[in-house]
Amino acid sequence: MIKFCPLFSGSSGNAIYLKYRDTSILIDAGLSKRKITQAIADIGEDASELDAILITHEHYDHISGIGVMERGYNIPIYANTSTWKEMPRIFGRIREENKKTFETGKRFVIKDIEIMPFSIPHDTADPVGFSFFLDSKKITSVTDMGHLTETIAENIKGSDLLLLESNHDLDMLINGRYPLKLKKRIQGEKGHLCNKDCGDIVVKFIEFGLKTVVLGHMSAQNNVPQLAYDTVRKCIEENGYVIGKDINLVVAVREGNNRVFLL
């Protein structure tokens, strides 16, 4: 059985849980050890049994809890070389033997889980999304991406479940209180996906077998879950697909009570 849960998803902290057979991993750890441990316990699992934490990129909301998680539970941490160079100053010292490296674009294995880290356009050293191969099922998680690239499309193809960024509503961002420079960064080629872009991407992959889409990494300032859901729903329906029949659409809340997906 595959158990997948976006424990936390959003600009104030990210941590996604995945368990398959005897292997459990976390994708990012951008919150305190206490919060992550509690969230894992809330879905009936044990943080001390984690086999690895995979890191997408070195932004604070993805790695702020890495140091305390590694020091507390002695967990191997996986990131690419460029990301490792940027990280330790953010979370402090960790055991040398737990600093594991993967290569972007090259599959690797952690016990029962095969993982493909792929390049995404974002304003950090070498940011990645991940696809997970779990016997006949494929799960892809990709957030913090300015736009869809060929590489991302190739990796989303054939996924049964996709966690995709639906970061902001474009009008809320443009009319909101953020400084102009930050608005430009978010909208940029290496920024974040808006709800409409997210919807357009989802539609492309339904014909490739995509069954469930989880909207994630929502902005607290510039988005509302219902608005994100409605925008993506509209894109799906305008293309002739039916929610609940052709595809399931779910919003990952920023914190607490997130749905556990069993595949």
Ligand SMILES: [Zn+2]
């Ligand atoms: Zn982020």
Ligand SMILES: [Zn+2]
């Ligand atoms: Zn980021």
